[in-house]
């Protein structure tokens with residue numbers, strides 16, 4: 755072996771990684787914050803010493819990641835995003851589709867997030883939250899409702915509970931996870947022999963969970979949502995939890 759064999763190639767960061775690192779540094783040291791406009795494409799390309807096409811490509815990557823929003827027109831340009839968008843959902847959807855995470859991973863993560871959310875919601879939620887949660891359940895009671903609509907409202911109910919904890923990250927993460935598995939959930943409902951019978955059980959369990967939240971019985975509410983979610987997986991999956999739900 756010659757000395758040359760021990761040389762490691764220099765790791766070359768891609769342009770977008772360098773642009774991202776510089777933006778991150780500026781956010782950390784307070785020179786940039788959410789809502790700020792980045793300099794114009796022309797200025798930024800010169801400052802960073804990159805070509806305009808490769809800067810544009812970097813900005814598109816940052817846009818897909820939900821870091822910047824590219825606005826067109828007069829006040830156009832790249833703006834640092836304040837509220838979380840669909841970046842995480844889109845990524846998670848593909849990762850789940852690629853089976854990078856198993857359904858058991860999804861179920862266990864959901865159970866952890868949902869039981870925490872329901873218990874905290876019992877202590878932190880307001881009367882407005884209760885009213886809005888009840889309104890979602892009222893809409894789910896509509897006898898003419900179809901399976902996809904029922905499923906969307908089901909997701910909305912669980913999301914709204916997470917939001918009422920006041921923890922935006924948990925709510926966002928739960929929403930992303932739920933949106934990512936939405937298609938599979940709808941398919942699973944469609945495969946149920948009698949989805950309306952399942953829907954009756956789901957309705958009753960939701961009312962019970964909401965009632966426990968209103969009564970501030972966090973521990974019982976957490977147990978109820980745990981049973982609600984794991985039962986649904988058991989109904990939908992013949993072989994344990996190895997199926998969407």
Ligand SMILES: [Zn+2]
Nearest residue numbers: 908912956982
């Ligand atoms: Zn539910």
